[in-house]
Amino acid sequence: MGHQLSFKPGEVVSIDGVRLTSPARTWLDLAPMLDLNDLVAAGDSIVVSHGDDFPVPRKPLATVADLRHMVGHHPGMRGVKTARLALDLLRVGADSAPESLMRLALVQAGLPEPTLNIVLRNGLGHPVVWPDAAYPEYRIALQYDGVHHSDPDQYRRDIKRQGLTEGLGWREIRVQKSDLEGDRPFVVEKVRAVLSGSSARTAWERTGS
Template identity: 40%
Template sequence: MSARVRPFVEVNVQCAASHWTAAALFGLPDLSRGRAEGYHVIRPEGAAHLVRPHIVVHRAKLSADEVTAVEGMWVTTPARTWLDLAEMLPVDDIVVMGDACVRVPYLELEGRSEPYATIEELRSVVDRHKGKRGIRKARLALELIRIGADSPPETRLRLACMEAELPEPQLNLQIATPDGRRGPKPDIAFVEFRVGVEYEGEHHGSQDQVVRDITRSELYAEAGWLEVRISKRHMANDAKSAVAKVRTALAQRGWRPGRKTTAP
């Protein structure tokens, strides 16, 4: 991708790859659903209009601290990219993208230890662009972004639980067995009720992963926690099946609608 958009960015002053193109260069979730035609770039507000094949040109105010270098090419920062995409996405998708920005990465897997942005940086870029399109959706999303979700389905499951007025869970919390051993690390955890929820992607069908999942289930039992396993099929129809499974597990552990719970 960088090879396609690089020439345009390099020959046009104050130009940077942006929107879906910037998101792809950072490895952020692809939420375009096929709408990301061409390569997206931003030019200054007063710049002349340019038409180039396969290039989508946006003209907007872009501060110096809202661009960074990726593979030697100017690209909008993750925080600015998140805000630009808020023009095009519904609130839940903006939260998904925000969770991906603030997620603490795994150094051994990703080669980086710092998140792409902090919640404070997202808030700062929103405050800076008060009249920008999508700004109201971005503000709503800011209140729902949390650190700890490792995938879009985890974010969507958390949001579905909150929409259903279940307790707000903690994310990727390390729990321990009674003898002090490291126990499971649920994708989302309802600590007060000792309910852990695991979203199982396609890789969970491998033989090695099946063995790890069985061991994890044993550790849940040893720690006195109830494990809820969610797959892609449970996430259909606004995650209604997933929410029902979580609600049943919480009810088994004493939760009742309207009961006040400990804040995460």
């Protein structure tokens, strides 16, 4: 069964002669079909951007403000309640849905929210490592290793990345797909254990004990 939709000005764009809904409108149209976490992941993929100090700088397809504006203009649409909840959970900097789901799992478990778009620099100030997420206060980097990370060349790059991270005085937590699965994702325990140790060490360093 088809559905008839109405569009406001600017919600349909033309790319190479093909008429498409704008990224912001497409995201809102997904709201009745996705659960909250998946809608956040979809939104993160639209608003993601990286600066010139990243290997591949990126500009967003739309901003969080654009998505908020879209939701505000369609108060009666199906799924708009989920979209409103998702707006407050969107963050700029996640390159993939698993990275978004990793962040959400940690936050929903009551752990501190990791920061995105962090750049680790060497002694000369040159960018050398780009964690998927990080806790800068504790010098902890989170890296999601997807299926392609089993490739031998990628594996060697991952080992080099970990060595660079640790050489800068940071600890790297590597997260796999299985760590995000289930009602109690194991990534929560992974991160909680490292944060607990880092918190105790940081308190010790501050007091000089």
